[in-house]
Amino acid sequence: MPEYVHLAYPQEWVRGDDTAVRGTAFADGERFDAHALHDQFADVTSREEFRQVLTSLQGYYAVVHAVDGTVFAATDHAQSIPLFYAPESGVVSDSARWVRETLDDPTVDAVAEAEYLTATYVTGDETLYPSIRQLQAGELLALDTSGATPTVHTERHWTYSPTATADDPDATPSERLAAFDDAMVESFERTLAVADGRPVVVPLSGGYDSRLIASMLVRLDYEGDVYTFTYGQPGSPDVRVAEDIAASLGLPWRYVEYTADDWYEWFNGVEREAYYERADNFDAIPNLTGWPAIGELLADGWLPEDALVVPGQTVAGIGGHLPDPLLDAVTEDGAVAPEAIDPENDAATDAFVESVLDEHYVQWDRTDALDRAFAERIRKVVDGVCQPGDPTSAYAAWEWQERQSKFLCSDGRIYEHWGLDWWLPLWDPGVAAAWGAFPATARADKRRYTEYVETLYADVADVDDTEAERTHANDSRLTAGITRALSAVEDSPLADLARPLYRRYRTRTHSRSHGHLGHLGILPPEQFDRLYTAERTHHALRAVEALGRVAFDPPHERGWPGETLSVAALDRTRSANGPVATSPRSDSVAPDDGELVEPTSDD
Structure with a gap:
């Protein structure tokens, strides 16, 4: 690879002289592993050809390809394998930490830092450092380094921005569910092709997403071994419900106990610090929830080292967060009041921005000035990737490329740290398209998705409706009552x-x-x-x-x-x-006696 391309984890890439690829994808029903994907991109000579190959793929991958002084790079539709670059110096890498080391004393942007603190990720193509950029979900980069100064071009090869109305207004709810099921089956057939007989491991909770994964693996009668495990504090509803789900499906299940004291040892240990070296790229806090459990299960030999981990990140989660104010103008059948999708309707845009602030910028109180800065960033990041004037489309586009892609779909760093492969069947592009075909009212609160999972689980596990509807949230009367x-x-x-x-x-x-x-x-x-x-x-x-x-x-x-x-x-x-x-997580900042330093207030 050219000197301005640096791969911090070269052993995970298939590399040639000018092309490097990670991951697996499918095109026209054919599976392409990283070697085959490398061959697909190796002969690309233009941005148009690069985009054409990208739009034909469904899967989880990243690619870097150099042609005559121009570096083409791309992430998949979920940014599941991140890439970073420095526009001014023209370097590209799979590690933002490496990019920072090439720069002359970069400084942190205060607004980006505030956003990181209150949302736990930095939005758009930015990171904590203005001089380091990230490739967004479904984005391609053309970085021309042949001139005196690099020039940057980015565009999307995939977007997710379903509108308030249904794709096919004449389709019945049952027809849409059937189409969704078809997409789900195709996604899991791809998952089984990736697994290729290896053990499949499902992190099983008491909710719907991992239950759907386990049910589909049983439904399709996967030829390899399927394992499930659950983690949490003793007596947790998640643990109780997950154990019963595994038993109903006839799957092996293991419990990993978490306690507050365990977390203190895990988080403040050298292994977690090593994990952060890989996972913390100044774009979002690293996902941590399942990290200790995977390590424990590998250490005691229960989890096979060649296993494929299949976690429950799902496109349906976006529907679960659609705020009620954005649905006020949408009827049950998907009809929308004309003023609700008027691009000139400032009230609709304001409702979208306020909904994002209320739903996602919640970790810290902040000044009105920061709120205004955040609002401007929210508007900016969905410009051009959603239906103009449709607040439900804008909201879906925002959550797809921000919370889902940058935080939830970064779960792969956990498994990579422990040397495991992973796959995300519930974020499959075909599943995303089928889910987006429902009207917003059907996606809200994951309504149709919940119905689908309950029906599937009841059928596959042969349980009654009451058991199929049981989750960690309603497992105890006290919890349900408080909710x-x-x-x-x-x-x-x-x-x-x-x-x-x-x-x-x-x-x-x-x-x-x-x-x-x-x-x-x-x-x-x-x-x-x-x-x-x-x-x-x-x-x-x-x-x-x-x-x-x-x-x-x-x-x-x-x-x-x-x-x-x-x-x-x-x-x-x-x-x-x-x-x-200049250096988040700097080890040179000496500890003090623990006294809380309280800055003076300001506007």
Whole structure:
């Protein structure tokens, strides 16, 4: 490969003189492993040819190809294998950390840092560093390095932005479900082709997504071994329900216990730091949930080293987050009021932006100035990739390329760290297209998806409707009752009054063991008491730790940005922290005695 292309993990790529490919894809029913994909791209001589090959593929892959001073690069539709580049220097790599090392003292952008803290990822093609860019989901790059200064061109070869109305308004709900099932079967046939007789391992929860995967593997009678496992704190509803699902499907099941004290040891150990070296690319906090369980199961020999891990990331999750305000103008059959999809209707755009802020920018309070900056970024990242004026389309496009691709679909870094292959059947492009064909009202709250999974599971496992509908969320009367009560209050005039009272109650009563996974155990007890509030999940605390602003072992909080984020507070606390200004997670920031540094407030 040319000198301006650097692969930090060369053993995972199939490489030639000018072409490097990772992953597997399908075209016209034929499977192309990385060697075959390499041959597909090796003869490409133009951007048009490069795009043509990309649009023919369905799968999970990344490619870098150099032709006469121009580097072509692309990620798949889910950005499942990330790539990064520096527009000014013209370098491309699978590691943003390597790109940073080639640059002259890059600095962190305060707005991007604030977004990372409150959303846990940086949106668009940006990273924490303005001089380092990421290839977005379904994006191709043409980086011309032949001139005095590099020139950059990017475009999308795949987008996901289903409209509020159904693709085929005349189709009945049952016909749409049948088409969805056809797409699901095709996706799992591709999954089985990738597995090719190897053991398949399903991280099984008490929810619907992993249940769908396990049910489909049984339905299609996969020839190889299928294993399931669940992790969590003892007595967790997830554990109880998942064990019963595995038993109903006749699949082997293993439980990995999580405790708060376990999390402290795991998170503050050298193995987790090694994982972050690969997974933390200044774009999003690394996915961590299943990381300890995989390591434990490999260490004791239960998990085969040649297994294919098939986790439950799903395109249907986007429908599960469609906010009610965006659905107000959409009828059950998918009809939409004309004013709701008018590109000139500022109210529709504002509703979309507010919905994203309310749903995803939730980890930290911030100033109005930052909210305005975030709103502008939200509008910018969906420009050109969604139906103009349709807020449900804009919302789906935003979540596809941000939360889903950058955070959830980065799960692959976990399995790669432990030396395992992975595949995401529920984010298959065919499944995404079939799911997007439903009207927004059918996608909201994953309604049709839930019906589909319950019916499939009841049929394959031969259980009654009550058992098919059982999940971790409704497994106990107390949990179900609390959920119903919170939902009722949220939709009532009492919401504004009740919300701060509930948060205060949670802050006082929660401990490091809170939650079914016990994530908050990453902090020592005294530091937990100083930093935890109900508004902040473990994601927020992991984000501020990843930036090097705090540490948990030994504890320090020298870069703590305060209770309300602002650009001034971030700049001031970063300057006080020295190396953090240019190097998130800098090891040269010495711990202090654990005293919480509280910056002064500003506008």
